[in-house]
Amino acid sequence: xxxxxxxxxxxxxxxxxxxxxxxxxxxxxxxxxxxxxxxxxxxxxxxxxxxxxxxxxxxxxxxxxxxxxxxxxxxxxxxxxxxxxxxxxxxxxxxxxxxxxxxxxxxxxxxxxxxxxxxxxxxxxxxxxxxxxxxxxxxxxxxxxxxxxxxxxxxxxxxxxxxxxxxxxxxxxxxxxxxxxxxxxxxxxxxxxxxxxxxxxxxxxxxxxxxxxxxxxxxxx
Amino acid sequence: xxxxxxxxxxxxxxxxxxxxxxxxxxxxxxxxxxxxxxxxxxxxxxxxxxxxxxxxxxxxxxxxxxxxxxxxxxxxxxxxxxxxxxxxxxxxxxxxxxxxxxxxxxxxxxxxxxxxxxxxxxxxxxxxxxxxxxxxxxxxxxxxxxxxxxxxxxxxxxxxxxxxxxxxxxxxxxxxxxxxxxxxxxxxxxxxxxxxxxxxxxxxxxxxxxxxxxxxxxxxxxxxxxxxxxxxxxxxxxx
Numbered sequence: 391x392x393x394x395x396x397x398x399x400x401x402x403x404x405x406x407x408x409x410x411x412x413x414x415x416x417x418x419x420x421x422x423x424x425x426x427x428x429x430x431x432x433x434x435x436x437x438x439x440x441x442x443x444x445x446x447x448x449x450x451x452x453x454x455x456x457x458x459x460x461x462x463x464x465x466x467x468x469x470x471x472x473x474x475x476x477x478x479x480x481x482x483x484x485x486x487x488x489x490x491x492x493x494x495x496x497x498x499x500x501x502x503x504x505x506x507x508x509x510x511x512x513x514x515x516x517x518x519x520x521x522x523x524x525x526x527x528x529x530x531x532x533x534x535x536x537x538x539x540x541x542x543x544x545x546x547x548x549x550x551x552x553x554x555x556x557x558x559x560x561x562x563x564x565x566x567x568x569x570x571x572x573x574x575x576x577x578x579x580x581x582x583x584x585x586x587x588x589x590x591x592x593x594x595x596x597x598x599x600x601x602x603x604x605x606x607x608x609x610x611x
Numbered sequence: 612x613x614x615x616x617x618x619x620x621x622x623x624x625x626x627x628x629x630x631x632x633x634x635x636x637x638x639x640x641x642x643x644x645x646x647x648x649x650x651x652x653x654x655x656x657x658x659x660x661x662x663x664x665x666x667x668x669x670x671x672x673x674x675x676x677x678x679x680x681x682x683x684x685x686x687x688x689x690x691x692x693x694x695x696x697x698x699x700x701x702x703x704x705x706x707x708x709x710x711x712x713x714x715x716x717x718x719x720x721x722x723x724x725x726x727x728x729x730x731x732x733x734x735x736x737x738x739x740x741x742x743x744x745x746x747x748x749x750x751x752x753x754x755x756x757x758x759x760x761x762x763x764x765x766x767x768x769x770x771x772x773x774x775x776x777x778x779x780x781x782x783x784x785x786x787x788x789x790x791x792x793x794x795x796x797x798x799x800x801x802x803x804x805x806x807x808x809x810x811x812x813x814x815x816x817x818x819x820x821x822x823x824x825x826x827x828x829x830x831x832x833x834x835x836x837x838x839x840x841x842x843x844x845x846x847x848x849x850x
Binding site for chain 2: 506508509511512513514515516517518519522526527530531534
């Protein structure tokens with residue numbers, strides 16, 4: 391089979407722009423997911439059970455259903471109820487950040503629980519409130535520990551964001567589909583798309599390794 | 612200063628404290644001894660509500676411990692030193708000491724640091740202010756933990772087996788700091804296995820077993836003329 395390098399070269403700018411959009415949607419979604427995840431993760435540890443229950447339902451529902459179905463619900467099902475079309479970009483961001491938030495909530499919960507109970511006791515015994523103890527003592531320590539799983543979540547989201555192509559949102563995968571629809575060069579384009587994803591994920595995982603090492607050294611100082 | 616009435620604590624089926632009545636007077640050093648599992652740590656931890664009593668009444672400085680705002684108020688006045696130090700590993704010694712005074716007592720950074728330097732001098736660690744906890748020995752960490760608790764200007768200090776996690780050669784430096792504190796008139800409740808300390812510094816010794824106070828009295832009464840069989844048998848094993 392001949393690899394059509396000329397076609398690849400011609401399509402490359404389009405695909406790269408798609409990769410840029412993939413990266414953007416991932417950064418925004420994981421960013422929002424971090425925010426959601428931090429609060430939900432903490433909510434899962436709160437004594438007041440209704441809060442814990444709601445957080446639990448959210449996490450279970452999101453982790454127990456496919457992202458693809460969640461995208462369909464947001465893009466196709468919700469507009470039926472609200473009688474209002476949703477912009478694909480908004481729908482993509484909403485689906486991905488709500489999805490990411492649930493996974494990150496579990497990362498936060500585990501990170502917070504991994505901090506020795508004595509830390510909370512020390513904070514509380516000094517008269518600090520629960521919120522102060524969380525903010526100044528527990529979360530700073532938990533953050534360092536959850537960097538590797540957060541990196542994994544980022545990489546997973548980067549790949550899973552390809553699913554938003556089904557609602558016509560033009561990220562990397564969708565761009566590939568569109569070029570193939572025009573040129574029928576299925577093999578060449580999908581391989582190229584895969585390589586672009588691979589370059590992105592490998593780069594990010596190196597970066598996460600670097601962060602992890604840096605924080606380890608910080609810990610010792 | 613502290614008044615405890617009919618204190619009970621259950622962990623599930625386990626009845627750890629079975630009705631404790633006790634009081635601690637101002638400037639008094641009360642040493643609590645007893646076999647492991649006798650409930651002495653739980654008793655101490657109930658005083659600042661790290662453990663929530665199942666039943667009973669605790670009044671610290673006239674403030675009954677029964678709701679969240681009271682509890683934080685009392686904790687500001689009650690310093691606690693833990694067996695495992697529990698210093699904050701992500702903060703320097705200075706930050707460990709200044710955090711609560713700044714966030715809870717609302718001191719300025721300058722005020723808090725000035726106070727912290729005084730306290731570090733007092734525990735003999737002036738040169739370690741900008742080190743991180745894991746760069747210090749166990750004894751040094753425990754002395755920082757004492758300074759951290761003192762920075763809140765507590766009226767009472769609770770010590771929960773402060774030397775049990777230390778190598779033998781470091782025990783003395785921590786006991787020294789505690790002794791000086793006692794001589795300065797700090798009100799203290801100390802759970803410990805250091806009978807030398809109990810004898811020398813304690814105003815009153817409480818012997819606990821199976822969740823009850825078996826016997827209490829001056830160090831001399833407990834160590835030399837114990838009345839109860841259980842007290843005698845415990846002391847004969849450790850002295």
